[in-house]
Amino acid sequence: MKRDSDISGSMDWTIVMLYMALVILGWLNVFAAVYDENAKQSIFDLSLNSGRQLLFIAASALIALAITIIDMRFYETFAYVFYGIILVILVMVPVIGKEVGGNKAWIGIGSFGLQPSEFAKCITALAVAKYIGSVGFRMENLRNQAMLFVMIGLPMGLILLQKDTGTALVFTSFVLVFFREGMSPFLLIVGLCAITIFILTLLIPNPIYLHIAIGVVLLVLIVTGKKKIRRIILLTVGALLISGVIESVDYVVHDVLKPHQQNRIKALINPDADPLGFGWNVTQSKIAIGSGGFWGKGFLKGTQTKFDFVPAQSTDFIFCTIGEEHGWIGSLIVIGLFIALLLRIIFLAERQKNRFTRTYAYSVACIFFFHFAVNIGMTIGLFPVIGIPLPFFSYGGSALWSFTILLFILIKLDAHRGQVLQRI
Amino acid sequence: MNEGRKEIFQIVFVVVGLIFLTKLFFVQVIDDRYAELANSNSILRVVEYPFRGLIKDRNGKLVVYNTPEYDLQVIMKDVRSFDSAAFCNTFHLTRQELRKRFKDLKVKKKEYSAVKPMRFLEQLSAEDWARTQDRLDEFPGFYIQARTTRAYTTPALANALGYVSEVSKEQLKQDPAHIYKQGDYIGQSGIESFYEEQLRGKRGIRFRLRDVKGIEKGSFKNGEYDTLSIPGQDLTTSIDLDLQLYGEKLMKGKAGSIVAIEPATGEILSLVSGPSYDPNLLTGKNYSANFKLISTDTLKPLFNRPLMAQYRPGSIFKIAQAMTALQEKVITPETRIVCDRTIIGCHGPHTNEDLRGAIANSCNVYFYTALRRMINQGKANDPFADARIGLNEWDRHIHSFGFGNKLGIDLPNEKSGLIPTPAYYDKAYNNRPWKFSNIYSIAIGEGENLVVPLQMANFAATVANRGFYYIPHLVKGIGKDARPLSPYTERHYTTIDSANFNIAVDAMQQVVDAGTGQWFAHLPDVVVCGKTGTVQNEPLPDHSVFIAFAPRAKPQIAISVYVENAGQGARAAASIASLMIERYLFKQTRRQYIEDYVLAGKFLD
Known part of the structure; x- marks a missing residue:
């Protein structure tokens, strides 16, 4: 058997190259986001985000190296241990954490902060993969399925308690993994329907019209279809259920969601209704991106992001800088790189012979996809404003390291795909 | 049984990417409304500070009122080379002091920003302000920000009136509704503190249009979205x-x-x-120095x-x-x-x-x-x-x-x-x-x-x-x-x-x-x-x-x-x-x- 640490030959270099391209582009954009032409700033200046980001990148390289050296069995063997540890840390965060921007989601080590919720993502991915890959696991078994939902629900709930809704929502992407591993699509369809109804409820101020619409559809179905008693009863019950859901959504939106959350959803539906109030972020973000045109204004030539018009221009709204300075072409390249990365991960996933690695690979793909879709969707006004970073682009150490760990564990596992027991 | 699911993932990924690119194409290439907005009409929020309520005695005599104070602010991005001798002359600074002020700005890293106004000189007197106003255009990047500070008609009633000063870090932490921002004034004792809610009024926000060079081009949509600042309520005390x-x-x-x-x-x-x-000692420019003197006085005048x-x-x-x-x-x-x-x-x-x-x-x-x-x-x-x-x-x-x-x-x-x-x-x-x-x-x-x-x-x-x-x-x-x-x-x-x-x-x-x-x-x-x-x-x-x-x-x-x-x-x-x-x-x-x-x-x- 080959030595475990020397895997350079069997490593998937395509994915490593994609990773490097994204990280370097991200770093340049972090610099551009706050660049001031008069200050003669250097991209290496440690008092700037870009200088610090370079340190984070260097640390990522070390982390990536460490991951490829550690024995591959380590990750699967200790998955549950890590999972237990991260749960304990998440419980403790509200007590020992320090407050950053209204969220108490950080743990301070000296002057330095770490965000445990970022690392919870890859640890949960390992734990879920280990559970699905374990002997005797059957997706059809409802107890097994329930266990999976508990596994993603625990960290999600704890992160919700820290009021970090964005990161908590990332955990819903595991449902896609379950689907890939055999869960019936029923839940996904129900989820999609719920979202559709949810948005319709928001769009139409008075739920009575929706109820009427459902009544009409019901009548049409009854009249046109076979007139069997059983069918009519089933349809009626179904319609009543949907009406009930609409009522409860209406209640949730107006009475449970906090005003700022309501506003984010309203801004999504009609950002022009109040461009200076709750639509401010999205309006400014769209102005910045839209002003880039086809070719962009050129590297460091953006104006919108630098004038503090765009909020959080180095972190959650980093895509604005790309859109403004590099135009549609730049957006095309970045989105293309992300899609290539996602498809490559799926490719790696499908060539695994072992269920643990495949499940893990799908988890990685789904987490990346969720971040990518929600973040860019939010900056261009297709999604409500949910504060989650764009992988490799948003400024910040915890997120970068967590994405690096996520990806490089996959690279490591994939490099050893030939030498694992077949268990599929 | 899981046949075809891989393809679903691949299709979803590609479709989402295409949706984004299509939407971006509309926003960036087809719709030139955004480019126009960005080029000529950037919107800027300007905060308007309210007047703090006045305090009168039982016969309607004025006891506490507001007097304007002027801070000299600087936006580093807009600073061009200027005649530093003339500057020092205008603002009564020595060259060393001027150099030190610029250095101090850079030292405070967290607050430092090239594009946001930062305080350069605090609390110019009304005379200074009048004298320097005409010469300000010689020093691009420097602006005067007006706000008001407290003034007292008599030296009486100090402990009952209390004083007003910049909101502290602790007070900002205990302000869950985020009414105060750093640099705001807040009543620290006496009536000023007890009736803070009534006295403070409400900040207004004006939306201004700015071009890429940061020059104001009037109000946004004729001020349709502006809110006026609401002055604080006046108090009539029972004091004779x-x-x-x-x-x-x-x-x-x-x-x-x-x-x-x-x-x-x-x-x-x-x-x-x-x-x-x-009470006039605890207002305006010399607040910090005087506060130190008064609070450490062995006769305890603040008691x-x-x-x-x-x-x-x-x-x-x-x-x-x-x-x-x-x-x-x-x-x-x-x-x-x-x-x-x-x-x-x-x-x-x-x-x-x-x-x-x-x-x-x-x-x-x-x-x-x-x-x-x-x-x-x-x-x-x-x-x-x-x-x-x-x-x-x-x-x-x-x-x-x-x-x-x-x-x-x-x-x-x-x-x-x-x-x-x-x-x-x-x-x-x-x-x-x-x-x-x-x-x-x-x-x-x-x-x-x-x-x-x-x-x-x-x-x-x-x-x-x-x-x-x-x-x-x-x-x-x-x-x-x-x-x-x-x-x-x-x-x-x-x-x-x-x-x-x-x-x-x-x-x-x-x-x-x-x-x-x-x-x-x-x-x-x-x-x-x-x-x-x-x-x-x-x-x-x-x-x-x-x-x-x-x-x-x-x-x-x-x-x-x-x-x-x-x-x-x-x-x-x-x-x-x-x-x-x-x-x-x-x-x-x-x-x-x-x-x-x-x-x-x-x-x-």
Whole structure:
């Protein structure tokens, strides 16, 4: 058997190259986001985000190296241990954490902060993969399925308690993994329907019209279809259920969601209704991106992001800088790189012979996809404003390291795909 | 069974990417509205600071107002090379100072921003501002930001008004609604702090259009989305500014306090704390330096004595004792007690007085005996248990006068004083039994009793009202509403019958007409009722205390005066109180010799 640490030959270099391209582009954009032409700033200046980001990148390289050296069995063997540890840390965060921007989601080590919720993502991915890959696991078994939902629900709930809704929502992407591993699509369809109804409820101020619409559809179905008693009863019950859901959504939106959350959803539906109030972020973000045109204004030539018009221009709204300075072409390249990365991960996933690695690979793909879709969707006004970073682009150490760990564990596992027991 | 699911993932990924690219194509290439907005019409939010509410006295005289102050701000991005000699000349800086200011900006990394305005010079005076305004265009990147700071028409009332300064980091943390931003002003003590919510007003936001160079191009959509700043509400205080100034003049060079209240409403007419400071020192440019000086002054000018100084009340407490004993029927007004001076000492040439005479002569033995009867009423056979029952009854009455608890004045940092309860003595004696002989010094206002001058004045007002009081307060009208806050419009009754108060009023008149207070406190043309007190303070000289109200029939003013280390209550405190009453009722000083005596301040000779 080959030595475990020397895997350079069997490593998937395509994915490593994609990773490097994204990280370097991200770093340049972090610099551009706050660049001031008069200050003669250097991209290496440690008092700037870009200088610090370079340190984070260097640390990522070390982390990536460490991951490829550690024995591959380590990750699967200790998955549950890590999972237990991260749960304990998440419980403790509200007590020992320090407050950053209204969220108490950080743990301070000296002057330095770490965000445990970022690392919870890859640890949960390992734990879920280990559970699905374990002997005797059957997706059809409802107890097994329930266990999976508990596994993603625990960290999600704890992160919700820290009021970090964005990161908590990332955990819903595991449902896609379950689907890939055999869960019936029923839940996904129900989820999609719920979202559709949810948005319709928001769009139409008075739920009575929706109820009427459902009544009409019901009548049409009854009249046109076979007139069997059983069918009519089933349809009626179904319609009543949907009406009930609409009522409860209406209640949730107006009475449970906090005003700022309501506003984010309203801004999504009609950002022009109040461009200076709750639509401010999205309006400014769209102005910045839209002003880039086809070719962009050129590297460091953006104006919108630098004038503090765009909020959080180095972190959650980093895509604005790309859109403004590099135009549609730049957006095309970045989105293309992300899609290539996602498809490559799926490719790696499908060539695994072992269920643990495949499940893990799908988890990685789904987490990346969720971040990518929600973040860019939010900056261009297709999604409500949910504060989650764009992988490799948003400024910040915890997120970068967590994405690096996520990806490089996959690279490591994939490099050893030939030498694992077949268990599929 | 999972056939085809891989393809679903691949399709979803690609489709989402395509949706994004399509949407981006619309936003970036087809729709040129955004490019237009970005190029010529960037929207900027400008915060407009509200005017803080004004503070007036009861006659409408202005006490606190706002005066503009100007900060010089700099936006580093816009700074071009400029004539630094001219700059230094204009703003009275040396070259080193100028260089240091720029350096300081860079040192504060967190606040440093190339595009946001930062404060460069603080609080230019109005003259500086006028002089530099015309020359400002020579120095691109520098702007003047106007806001207002507090100013005071007189040097009086410092501790009651409090002061305003920049909101601290701790205060920002305790502001969950995020009303304040760093650099905002907030009331830090006194009325400014208590009525912060009413005074502060509401910030406005204007939306301005700016081009890429940062130059303003007018308002956005004709100001459709702008909100105007709402000025704070003006406050009308109950203070009589003339009386206040006179009181501060009389207290000059003395430590102590004067509290004058209108009995019929509980409105505070004057609230003097000595020594004090000039409130103008804690505003504007020299705030920090002056605050350091004032707060470290050994005479503690920031210590608001009327509310915070807890003293033993001394003989003025005998009035309350008399009321309590009458109410419990352990004495009648006609009860005579021989002044034998064996257990407790006394003073003056009296031997066998009734209640009125005992108050007029401040007989210690009389009130010692009255309290013994009150505490040991024989409701239990065990003397210890009996004392406990008696003291509980006594507490109920004394607390009803407002002693032993915070009254609830509309100022922060009020102290409650101390009226000992059975639980207090249990603790003091480590749960060993105690009885009357352990606690009798409370009879004459010495011992454990502590009151603040505000409570003494409130007590005088209660007697003046024959049995009730309104919580003393400083603000009688907020904005257009000519009423105080609701807690200050409610009558508080004591547990003592109104008839018993008439006896106290008789006795207090006798104190001024024929008793201990006759020389200094008696006023022509008006019946003053008062009570002296001389509080032991060994080894230093005694404290001088006097409470009074006038006129007897329809009292318009009730007052307490406490002068530290000034000897007998009949001298310093009685003189000051009578001068204050005279000034308030007759608007003049008719006995110049008393004023001279007070201003000279040699009470111990």
